Amino acid sequence: MSRDFEALLGGLTRMRGVRGALLVSAEDGIPVAGAMQEDAQGPALSALAATLLARVRELTARTGHEPPRFLHLQAADGLLLLAPAHGDLIVVGVAGREALIGPVRLEMLRIAEQLH
Amino acid sequence: MTEEIRALSAQYAADPSSLVFLRLGEVLRAGGHTDAALKVVLQGLSRYPHLPEAHDLHARILVDRRDFAGAFDEWDMVLRLVPHHVGAHKGIGFLYYRAGELDRALYHLRAAAELDPEDAGLHAAVERVAGGEEIWDTPMPEAPLERAPLRTEAERSADLPFGELPGGSDGLLLSDQNGLPLGGGIRTLAGNDVSEQAAAALAGVAREAARAARLLAMGEWSHLSVECADVSACILNPTADSTLLAVIDAGTPGGQLAFVADRAAKSARTWLGRQR
Numbered sequence: 001m002s003r004d005f006e007a008l009l010g011g012l013t014r015m016r017g018v019r020g021a022l023l024v025s026a027e028d029g030i031p032v033a034g035a036m037q038e039d040a041q042g043p044a045l046s047a048l049a050a051t052l053l054a055r056v057r058e059l060t061a062r063t064g065h066e067p068p069r070f071l072h073l074q075a076a077d078g079l080l081l082l083a084p085a086h087g088d089l090i091v092v093g094v095a096g097r098e099a100l101i102g103p104v105r106l107e108m109l110r111i112a113e114q115l116h
Numbered sequence: 117m118t119e120e121i122r123a124l125s126a127q128y129a130a131d132p133s134s135l136v137f138l139r140l141g142e143v144l145r146a147g148g149h150t151d152a153a154l155k156v157v158l159q160g161l162s163r164y165p166h167l168p169e170a171h172d173l174h175a176r177i178l179v180d181r182r183d184f185a186g187a188f189d190e191w192d193m194v195l196r197l198v199p200h201h202v203g204a205h206k207g208i209g210f211l212y213y214r215a216g217e218l219d220r221a222l223y224h225l226r227a228a229a230e231l232d233p234e235d236a237g238l239h240a241a242v243e244r245v246a247g248g249e250e251i252w253d254t255p256m257p258e259a260p261l262e263r264a265p266l267r268t269e270a271e272r273s274a275d276l277p278f279g280e281l282p283g284g285s286d287g288l289l290l291s292d293q294n295g296l297p298l299g300g301g302i303r304t305l306a307g308n309d310v311s312e313q314a315a316a317a318l319a320g321v322a323r324e325a326a327r328a329a330r331l332l333a334m335g336e337w338s339h340l341s342v343e344c345a346d347v348s349a350c351i352l353n354p355t356a357d358s359t360l361l362a363v364i365d366a367g368t369p370g371g372q373l374a375f376v377a378d379r380a381a382k383s384a385r386t387w388l389g390r391q392r
Contacts, residue, residue, distance in 0.1 A: 041332065048328040055324045056342055059317040063363070064304030066345040073325055076335030080328055094332065 005033030008114060009091075012107050017099025019078070022092045023115075026050050026084065036094070049082055049092045069112075070105060083108040085115035121147065128156070133163060141173050150180045168197045168204075175207055182390070184211055202231045206238065213245060221245055223257060230256070276300075277387040278380055287363040288380045290354070295319035298358060299387070300380075314361065321351055322359040339377065350377035354384040 005023050012021040013035050022034030022042060029050030031042045056068050071082040081093040081104060091111045093104060124140040137160035144153035157174045164170055175190035188211050194204035209224030222245045229238045242251065277299035278285040285300035292298055295316035302314045321340065329337035339352040349363045350373050362377040 044331055048324075048331060052321070052324045052328050055317070055321045056340075059314065059321050059361075060342070060344055060349075062313040062317045063302050063310055064306070064308070065347050065363075068342050068344050070341075070343040072341040073328060073334075073337055074339050074341070075329040075332075075337040078332070078334040080332065080334065 006035065008111055009034055012091075012093060012104070012111060015095075015099065015104055015107060017096045018093055018104060019096060020045070020094045022046060022049075023085075024049050024090045024092050026053060026088050026090050032089065034092075041094075045080075045092060045094060049080065049090055052080075053082055053084060053090055070109060072101065072105070081105065081108060083112040085112040087115075089115055091115075121149075132159070135160075135164075135167075138169055138173060141177070145173070145177055145180065150177055153177050154181070166197060168194045168201055171197070172201065172203045172207070175204070179207070179210075184214075187211065200227075200231055202228050205231065209245075218245055222251075223259065226251065226256065277384040288376075289314055289318065289361045290384050291315035291318045291359050291361075293319060293322070293357045293359070299384070302361065302363065318351065318359050318361050322353060325351070339374075341373070348373050350374065352377060352381055354381040355388055358384065358388060360384055 009021045009023065012018060020034065020036030020041065022036065022045060023032040024030070024046040025032055027050075029047035031046040034042065036042045036045065052073070053068070053071065056071060060067055068082075068084060071080075073080040073082075078097060079093075079095045079099060079101065081095065081101075083091040083093075083105075085091055089112075091108045093108055095101075095104060120143055121140070124136055124143060127136045128134065128140050137156050141153045141157040141160065144150075144156060154174075154177050157170060157177060161167070161170050161174060171190045171194045175187040175194070178184075178187040178190060188208065191204040191207040191211075194201045195208070198204070205224045205228035209221045209228060212218075212221035212224060222242065225238065225242045225245055229235065229242045232238060276285060277290045278288050287302070288300040289302045289311055290298040290300050291314075295318065297311045297315035301309060301311045303309055325337050325340050329335065339350055342349040342351070343366070345366060347363050347366050348368065349361060351359065351361055354360050360377065360381050362373065362380055364373050364376060
């Protein structure tokens, strides 16, 4: 199962500027599959991504809107991208500033769609 | 002036119950140190809550800080304590004049001028407000029923973080770092105002975004874009201690959302700067 997930993420991790991609359990913030350039970052990234998504879901619920389907956190030295999938999973990507956000976003939404 | 402030501060520190706080507050105010002046006068008022000159000084400091409603209340208090206080009549007359309530302005300015007939500038102001009409021979009218002067349209607009934007505050919300709404407003599709709930959640999002950027060594975060099926949103910090949420319909080009959010952030920064 985990190998299937990693194959699913393969295209994403090879994209320009992408430093890592993970599938994360939204409920407990644990990584399910994926690859990071720095392995040690995986657990921290998973927990941070799950918490950030939970906060944004709370915001959209309180404002009466649909739940988020894509998040893009822009920082000085990189991007954190989240695409919640059906059920409990989140597709998480970390990229440098050199990444092309458009194709990376489409790939992440495609992966999220395939997890339905 | 610095020497005088130092000397008065020392005097005040040596005897906090003395009335030297009035002079110290005046000197601080004249030097543009309005925050310090405000602190001094509030300390003085805590000891002398019925001292008209302290309320008058407080009112003038509040005018400097553009808190006109607060200044009106202070001068109104002075007139309750001393009905013939020249400074309070002048101050209230000024507030009515700038709000465009000329009859009330004229009453108070004329009252002040009759209490201080030597003040040529005040006499000229009365005649100007009277529109050049001969006024001094007509009897003084009845005192108007006091109420705080209405604010001008420009002030009402400038008071809101997004008041000067073409679209107003639709879909824009500014919160402080503790999740209290500062301005703007968010409504559900049914029209319910959910600004308070949204501001509380917004502060949580901003904290989490900052934490993620820091722990992932990505540097300072600049914005968080959120796509939903029905709306798109952009979250950013106009200042270190505030967070902005901009929401527009889904399907609007991403560039337009960034433009709306940047323009609103600039407006919020200007407004926050005016409040401080």
